[in-house]
Amino acid sequence: MASVTLRSVTKAFGTVKVLSGIDLTIEDGEFVVLVGPSGCGKSTLLRTIAGLEEVTDGEIIIGDRQVNNVAPKDRDIAMVFQSYALYPHMDVAKNMGFSLLLRKEKPEAIGRRIEEASGTLGLGALLQRLPKQLSGGQRQRVAMGRAIVRDPKVFLFDEPLSNLDAKLRAQMRTEIKALHQSLKTTSIYVTHDQIEAMTMASRIVVMHDGIVQQVGPPLELYDRPVNVFVAGFIGSPTMNFLAGVAEVKGGPGVRLDDGTLLPVTGELALHEGQMVTVGLRPEHIQFSTKGLAAEVLVVEPLGMSTQVTLNILGDRLTMIAMDRPKIAPGDPVKLTVEAANVHVFERGTGRRIGNKPN
């Protein structure tokens, strides 16, 4: 059980910078998810923590020990790979016991640990099988069993659920989270799926182009995204973005391209005439009698909610309605959003515009 600290971690392949000055502290027992699009550097970061990649600069500290020059096998970590990486020529029991064998543990101790882990994961009946005789979900569990048996300081997960079908993925998500609650081992989990991030993390780290965009609990990232990228990445369906110009005198509000004024809260630090991007979550958009003019394009009933795609100013807008609105494609409608739910970002930098300082 240990914390993991990253200081100014930089990684370059030749002239290409994959990680730029990452600073991060992961507390003992936390479940932190590194999330971002392909190529953002999250897997590379995980691998530097594991010791499978060298850092170009910076420090990696596990517990209170700097491990830059320490081999993976001596870092006391365990990793679950996307492809599970089970040893094909060994059966499940041997796969799980391999690390203990290398540590020269006694056979009885090894047997006991395998039994415990396989019990937790429901692998008891599969111990003599070879990996190729297992299903995807079973292989996944063996990979986790292999990690658990080691009782390491840190668990590392590299997109472990990507190769599973949707239903299995949802099931495994819950299982992994339950496992973490019982074992309480520090866990670092990499995924490109923001749903996994939202549901499993105690804190999420959003990465883009090798830089940490935002770190925080899931709901904080959802409610107060620090820039357009995080706002657009977290949340499904994606947040809607519209361009506009800030007006302080008549509003405060944002004048959209079609002339409509979208009111915003008075605490925002806006300048008159500032170019901004407005962000609206689908569930915050409501039908009304006056407001933004839009045209209904597609209506998708999901049972519990209805997803409506609208055309506004040539852009698409996605909206989630919890009732069942009586509308059809082609209908002209008017939309509003409560001022408190309007996110405003600087147009150039994409940074969130916060409240005025007191």
Added chain:
Amino acid sequence: MQNALYTIGLYGAVFLYLAFALMPIYWTIKISVTPENLLYSEGIRLWPSRATLANYASVLRATDFPRYFTNSMIISITTALIVTAVASLAGYALSRFEFHGKTWVSLVLLLTQTFPLVMVIPPIFRIMSQLGLTDNLYGLIIIYTAFNIAFATFLMQSFFDGVPRDLEEAAMIDGCTRVMALRRIILPLTLPGMGATVAFVFTAAWSELLFALMLINSDSQKTFSVGLLTFIGKFAVDWGQMMAASVMALIPVCIFFLFLQRYLVTGLTAGAVKG
């Protein structure tokens, strides 16, 4: 009607290729079991009226061929084993590591495949005689090893490429050093590939003629290829015996080749396309 034509054409073509490929071998076997007295009179029959194994018997008992066979065996097996071991290490490095000069190494290896070997005959002869390595098996083993390393490395590299990297990474996290991971996890998985490489190098070493001809003089050290060649010049030609000796030269190679053929398809393409 079209279907019948197609089938006839297909099987006809297959038959032609097969006949072309097997005819020389068949012919050699046929002559080898033809008794001497029938040789000239039945020269072009498809199968002798009375087959015999006498030729084989005399080759084994009355000539030096058993010794030549043994020499070639020793050289070929030793070369194959050394080359496979060395090429495995090199192929692993090329498969797993990125490093400065990697392209240069590949180019150098490719170079040794493409330059005329005849070109190095004079200097090698000189060096070998100075080192006292002419006229014995060790000199040939060293030379054959060097010739075959490049291709064997390409073969092993493509076999290693077929093993996912995560496996040794998982092993290194589990507690192995890279060398241990290589030994315990990766090598068992590339065993078929290594077998194919051994077979390939064996075949190449077994077939070599020119260097053996150049470096070996004494009868006791001759390889099969040289032995067969000089046999021709020696006496009035005993065709039956020579064919018998040739058939025996084929046996080890055919055995290995049947094993190797399957894996060579993958190995050769990967090596060839990479260029």
Added chain:
Amino acid sequence: MTLATRNAHDENRSHRFSVALEPWLYLSPALLIITSVLIVPLIIGISYSFRKFSAFRSEYVGLEQYRTMLTDDVLHGAIINTLWWTGGSLFFQFFLGLGLALLLNRPFHGRKLVQGLVFLPWAVPTFLTGLTWTWLFNPVIGPLPHIFYAIGLQAEPVTILANPETAMWGPIIANIWFGIPFFAITLLAARKSIPSELYEAASIDGASAWQQFTKVTLPFLAPTIAITVMLRTVWIATFADLIYVMTAGGPAGSTNTIATYIYVSAFKALDKGYASAVAVLLLALLIVYALIVIQMRRALMKDK
């Protein structure tokens, strides 16, 4: 720097060094052997080409050996023979090999067995290939002269190897026999890697078998073809074993290629210097050839 940070710094440096060194450790045995046994002699061999060797000594003669090459008629004959040898062998090997590969791609009874058998010629040691075909051409024990006579190709059943006009075809045919499996294997493997959806889409689009071949098969095979042809050309051009065994360069030098000429010069005539010069010529030609093919391949890949 304090002592602590300097130690950490040194530790970092030595760690980084051992990480960078690792691949070279794996490569070292291979590189060592190749350098000492091949590269060094190669360089020495090139240096020989600037010397003249006689019974017990050698002297530096600059470019004299190269100048001699310009007036050496035997060499000129050998160059022409080499072109015939390489071109003739390659042409038939390649197309017959391609045909075989396409044939083996289709299902038929006993295909696996046929595949194994038809690749056997590649396994036969080359000296044996040479000897066997020599015997096949020999009227005493071989069927071919009689067959040629029977179908009118020859005026009388003799071995084609004795006639300077026809001798070259002997090794060429043997080489074809030997080389078909090489092309068949590599082209078959490449053909198998073409996704079948492409053919399905093409036939839905109405492409005939020939069009499918030219529009789908050939473009995909092009890189493999380029590499295999290049490799095989180089091997054939430098291949002295087969010819040496069958004809030793005769009769009357009609089957003498650059490769056999080098071997004979170096070995028999004892003028290693001249042999080395000729070898350097061959090497230069091959390098030029290889570069051309590589460029062609790059151009082909760009098109895709």
